[in-house]
Amino acid sequence: MNGNQKPVFETKLRQIRASVFKNTDKNGNPFYNTQLVRRYQSGDNEWSNSSHFTGKADLLLARQLIDEAVEFISQQAGTGGGL
Numbered sequence: 886m887n888g889n890q891k892p893v894f895e896t897k898l899r900q901i902r903a904s905v906f907k908n909t910d911k912n913g914n915p916f917y918n919t920q921l922v923r924r925y926q927s928g929d930n931e932w933s934n935s936s937h938f939t940g941k942a943d944l945l946l947a948r949q950l951i952d953e954a955v956e957f958i959s960q961q962a963g964t965g966g967g968l
Contacts, residue, residue, distance in 0.1 A: 893917075894957040896950055900924045901943060903950035905957055917958045921947055 892904035904920045922934040923943060938944055 892920075893961075894954065896953045898946045898950060901938070901946040901950055903947075903954045905954050907961075915961075917961070919951075919954050919958075921950065 890906055893907045894905040896903050901921070901923050904922075906918045906920070907915055908918060909915050922936060923938055925933060925935055927933055938947055
């Protein structure tokens, strides 16, 4: 997942976001990477991303977003889009 690559699927709930990126292996077969982040505002009012989740509420949101990402990737695999 380079900084210029756009996700093929993105979903969010409150401050948590899941982004799915499509890649290809050396044989040209597609595969997917998923990034899960929590947005937060730092003390200087700048928005940042974190890979750390706070409390049960964040984890419940993350779980729901992971389920959505799995569903998207499964649909792609069903259309020849790889795993």
